[in-house]
Amino acid sequence: MPPKKKGDASLTMPGELDFTTKASSKDFDRKGKRTKKAEGETKDSEPFEKDKPKSKGKKMRKLSEEEKELIRKLIVKKSLNKSESARLRMKAMRTEGPLDAKAINNLSK
Secondary structure (H helix, E strand, O other), X not given: OOOOOOOOEOOOOOOOEOOOOOOOOOOOOOHXXXXXXXXXXXXXXXXXXXXXXXXXXXXXXXXXXXXXXHHHHHHHHHXXXXXXXXXXXXXXXXXXXXXXXHHXXXXXX
8 A cells, every 4th residue: 555645535434535643643643743763762841830920019018016006006096997907008018118107197198
């Protein structure tokens, strides 16, 4: 039997053409981009490495005890709810440098 070519008339399905590229196809298997290797040998591939996620936004800093106390007093004074007080704390952590009472009052506006 002559060697088969892709697109030849099918031997198993009369009236159809062969366009298979499945691994079970002896003639048209594209195993590893048609590399030559010994039977049973596997192709070595590099392990997948996911890229590190990029940082979003500004870095947070830790608040000093003094700053925490000033924020607590402001929350009680303005009677802020949980989400408003959390938002105020986040703003304070994102700002650079130490905060005094005046700066913390400006954050709440």
